Amino acid sequence: MLTRIDHIGIACHDLDATVEFYRATYGFEVFHTEVNEEQGVREAMLKINETSDGGASYLQLLEPIREDSAVGKWLAKNGEGVHHIAFGTADVDGDSEAIREKGVRVLYDEPRTGSMGSRITFLHPKDCHGVLTELVTSAAKPQEH
Amino acid sequence: MLTRIDHIGIACHDLDATVEFYRATYGFEVFHTEVNEEQGVREAMLKINETSDGGASYLQLLEPIREDSAVGKWLAKNGEGVHHIAFGTADVDGDSEAIREKGVRVLYDEPRTGSMGSRITFLHPKDCHGVLTELVTSAAKPQEH
Structure with missing residues (x-):
């Protein structure tokens, strides 16, 4: 279940x-x-607030380190701006499988490593009314550094 | 002070x-x-979670009722997707004035009425690294209906 932005x-x-x-x-x-x-x-x-599910909401500022990365190609096409939104869940594996079964394309076969040791996957924006959507399960203890 | 998404x-x-x-x-x-x-x-x-400042985080889905509205023109140019992000504050008037004094263009002379009786203003995306940014002060008691 997705419980936070x-x-x-x-x-x-x-x-x-x-x-x-x-x-x-x-x-x-x-x-x-x-x-x-x-x-x-x-x-x-940038941590903006804590959330009622015990997590937090952040802004994630992204600079590509390679022009041929997904963010690099997106930036070349669109210019600076909102690249994606992410919902937090305790179970990215289960939720992404359930969403895949509903016919929404999930971009990874298995979740990969995201910010602060989280596990993440993405949903295809064309299946989400134009919004590149990420699902995130945080690591047990996100580290501030 | 901006205290939540x-x-x-x-x-x-x-x-x-x-x-x-x-x-x-x-x-x-x-x-x-x-x-x-x-x-x-x-x-x-769509209410997603509550926030540590006593507010909440929402998705706001927007359909233009006129093609010449700001959202209508944006949609014609960009297609469906993330149109803006909004930060919550207890004092949209004071915060927007302070931000204006820093040289960021604030789109309204005075805050206007937003969702659920809130008071809102917008910052120019070209002054915000491409992100159309809204500031919101909620009404005392947002109504669910």
């Missing part, structure tokens, strides 16, 4: 400049940064 | 079909529907 993924050309925009404009601070080689991105997670 | 605004061609997609796929139910003549939209709010 886990994050909004925002593609940007320059991660440091975008982090600074969110800090200077709204006071949002970086909770976590990492490079995800498999996804081809450098990213910063 | 209040909602993600998603533009769609057919509100009823999109509501049904979110119900059938994820089990999300409609919390509230309304027509906002000023914004030129028919909308449904």
